[in-house]
Amino acid sequence: MFSSLSRRFTLLALLTTMVLVIPQGSALDVGRIDPRLRTHDIPGGSVDPYLEKVLEGDHEERMRVLVRFSSWPIEDDIGFAREIGMDHLCTMKVLPVAWLEGTEEQIRTLSNYRRTEWMEYDGDLDLFMERSLTTINATVAWNSWIERTPNRYETIDGSGITVVVLDTGIDAGHPDLDYGEKTLVNLKADIPGAPWYELENSDTSYGHGTHCAGTIAGNGDASAGARSGVAPGANLIGLCVGDVGITLTNTYYGLEWVYENSRPPNPYNIKVVSNSWGGGAAEYNPQDATSLICQKITFENNVLVVFAMGNAGSGDHDGSELTASPTGLIPSNIGVAATERDGSGIAYFSSRGEKGKNHTYPDVAAPGVKIWSAHARLTEISAMSKLRGNPNPYYLAISGTSMATPHVSGLAALMFQAAPSLRISDRWEDYSGDDPEAWYSNTFNRIHEIEWIMEQSARYIQPDGIPLSDESGDNGVPEPGDRGPTEVGWDGKPIDWAQGYGLVDAEKCVGIALTLQELRDRWPQTEWNVNDAIRIYEEREVFHRSAITAETDILETGWEGEFARYAQDQDGPLLVQNQSRLIWIPEHAVELSILMNYDLVNIQDRTVGDLTFVIDFDNDGVFDYQHPFLGSRLTGTKSETLPIDSEDTGRYWAIGVYGQGFKVIRPLKDREFMELRIEYTMGLRLRMDVGSQEDVVVSPPPPSSQVSAWMPGESSPDHAGGRLILEGVEYDISRVQPLPEPEKGMEKGGFPWWWILLLAAAVLFGGAFYLRKRKGRRSRE
Known part of the structure; x- marks a missing residue:
């Protein structure tokens, strides 16, 4: 019934989650003949290039690697790894993969083991x-x-x-x-x-x-x-x-x-x-x-x-x-x-x-x-x-x-x-x-x-x-x-x-x-x-660089998020892991107002908690300012207006969220995401020094999902009449118009040959008219 596809299908994920790395041949002459080792490079090799870079550079004496062997069972393969001095840390269940630790020499030896398919460095993940x-x-x-x-x-x-x-x-x-x-x-x-x-x-x-x-x-x-x-x-x-x-x-x-x-x-x-x-x-x-x-x-x-x-x-x-x-x-x-x-x-x-x-x-x-x-x-x-x-x-x-x-x-x-x-x-x-x-x-x-x-x-x-x-x-x-x-x-x-x-x-x-x-x-x-x-x-250049001109001194942005206890409990936290959002502080910025809203008590989610925001003024991973928890426990809001010095402009700031509280756990139902989680919204207003007659141009960096983009907002009471020009890109749908049809007989960008035909016709007509007139004159004579 199912023709050539009637064989079992297997998730592509099973071939990727632990297995997919970029291999590189790296055969090692171990100085002895061992039938369990390869004597030649395999197509594509068995060592991930990143692991190869780690091995070639400065590294710890012992390193951890993930190793996939060609098939189950892998007890003998783990035995070989132990024989050459590696430590066996764990065996995976779905694929024939083992988590091992060893020296550079031991890792290179294992890379030439006949049943080793690939090896990947077990390093920190830092790509997003x-x-x-x-x-x-x-x-x-x-x-x-x-x-x-x-x-x-x-x-x-x-x-x-x-x-x-x-x-x-x-x-x-x-x-x-x-x-x-x-x-x-x-x-x-x-x-x-x-x-x-x-x-x-x-x-x-x-x-x-x-x-x-x-x-x-x-x-x-x-x-x-x-x-x-x-x-x-x-x-x-x-x-x-x-x-x-x-x-x-x-x-x-x-x-x-x-x-x-x-x-x-x-x-x-x-x-x-x-x-x-x-x-x-x-x-x-x-x-x-x-x-x-x-x-x-x-x-x-x-x-x-x-x-x-x-x-x-x-x-x-x-x-x-x-x-x-x-x-x-x-x-x-x-x-x-x-x-x-x-x-x-x-x-x-x-x-x-x-x-x-x-x-x-x-x-x-x-x-x-x-x-x-x-x-x-x-x-x-x-x-x-x-x-x-x-x-x-x-x-x-x-x-x-x-x-x-x-x-x-x-x-x-x-x-x-x-x-x-x-x-x-x-x-x-x-x-x-x-x-x-x-x-x-x-x-x-x-x-x-x-x-x-x-x-x-x-x-x-x-x-x-x-x-x-x-x-x-x-x-x-x-x-x-x-x-x-x-x-x-x-x-x-x-x-x-x-x-x-x-x-x-x-x-x-x-x-x-x-x-x-x-x-x-x-x-x-x-x-x-x-x-x-x-x-x-x-x-028509529908997509093009553009600018929004507004008689205001305010830029606005905002976002929604969900604070979780785990977000601040990590050692050496990553910014994006800590609920941080980046904002670009342009030149001429003089004041930033932040408003945070959240629910102190959520009956449906069985949570009670308090949130606040933190700021990293130079985006170096260390928060430089924390708004206090106290002061608004009964309102579910936090707000602050911060002056901005000129030396703090022209850079990214990171706005993060911290929290405290508890959640009532249902032991028979809450198995996975049982930690305290509180939804919140952030609203930011950036006041710019535009003067009374000035046009201040704001040119943000290229867009990124980590960066919250600015848009012009309602002017402040201090606005004296200047304008903000916010540069960006747009799809200008008003430019969508049918293109004119090219003239028949005329190649695109070519010479209008129909003019030659018209001129030739005019010459012929004029010549005929002249001859006819001359003939008529002779007949009268």
Whole structure:
């Protein structure tokens, strides 16, 4: 019934959470012959480059590493590690992974053990999810003004759109995934065909689905917005189709639920379903059950289906073998490859298409290496994260195309908010196979307009000049000499088997979507397509630098958050972990007023507590000022007005939150997020010295999810008439106008040849008239 996909599916997360690191060959001559050691380098090596850097630099005498062996059981492998002098600290349960400690020499010896697959340094985690949001320009899309009419500015954050996370479930008790508010529905089915049942936490074993949900639409409450998802305003529905092992029938059952519940009138406004799972490598088969249900979801219900491409790309960077999952190759789906966090290359593990068959290539790529997102406690990846020294109780970092996929799902939510009319297109998926007639005659091989926009606006990642055969150093992108005629996509765009069209760009995707929607709203008689919108978006410069001019001396900003006891109980706390939000203090700032509001007593949450705010004036990680707890216990407010010296301007300040209190615990119900948690809002007013006739220009740094952006506010009583000019970027929808049609017979930018024809006609007419007149004169003579 299920054709070539009837084999068991396994979560891509199982190949990523503890396993995915960048390998590097590092064979060691141990000076003796031991049949248990390799005598040559393995393809891709076995040592993570970061671990290699640690080993080559100054380091502690003994270091901790995570080691994955080739298969279960691993008792003999641990025995070998002990034999060479390493200490065994822990064995994981899901994958054949051991936590070990040893010297540099011992670690290098173990790297050459025949059953060692990879080794990763067990160091501190210091990369944050908000950087991956910057990589795809999501923060630019959020913070760009949308000007439709004067003095009306909107933002795009996914509001009104619902994304289904078909995965291991969602722990909606997490502060970023509020059950009943953000996570509208959270369902679990124990076996395919069994009734779905509702519960707050459906992700009790693994934590993979919770992490994906946070990347898609987490509101960032546990980090004051710093670790928001790509579409923080969107809603979520969790479908748990299995804990650790997922079969085809599990996932098909989940996709069937999506189809049934997204049919008109679609009360939840489901527009995207995100799938970070897949099977073994194979080409797309239009007869497979998953292909058929996905096409029904998209073609009948206009719901975009997003799939991970897989994590089997190590050892096949040259595209000589197909390693991509077939679910990502279904034409109406979007198949997502994984890039490095900063977009500098393709992750070594990301599955590749087969060179020369561009219908097996990924569609687009997104960051998938060490991505920070929501942490579901008491799960497999939570335990692994704690063992690796992550002190953060709300977020953890893992890797895989499973982590890249939610970036694209969240971006799709932003685009659907910007342009509700987006639908299936008349453009076919790329194809370079042996039967083009069959391919292009199958109407289900068309792509969605969202994919069309993503592909045409993607940033193609350039190669680094290192041959693909050197997987320890190359960035995974084919060199020019490796690419052939099949590495050219629609409209001449470069594509390849590793990244497809390239890294998605949220700023352009949202802008093109806004442009297309405006064209359809204002000129409905015309059939507008994506390329029309792209041309107008670029030539009319819809997205551009701009400024808001306001007769005021006040800038305002604010945010919401959720204080938790854990936020201030860490050793050496990270700013974003401590509920801190950054604000930019520009020159000419003279006074900052802060107002905090919260509930002293919350009967529903069974909490009693008091909050206050703290300030780090130079963003060095040490809070320099703390507002006292006393003084407003009965009001649930804290306020303060602080003077600003000129030497404290032109820099970031960090505003954090501290608290105290208690929560009444329900022993039989509160298992995970049982700590004291108090919701709060922060409002800030910054008074500027604008004088009576001056124009003061404020130029903020580039947007980031850690930074709360300023907007002009109502002037203060001391305002003497000057103006603030706040610089930024905007989507100027008023610039969306149809482009003039080029004159017929005239090439773009060429000479108006029709003038020559007109001149020739005039000469001929004049000559004829002259001859006729002369002939008439002679006849009279």
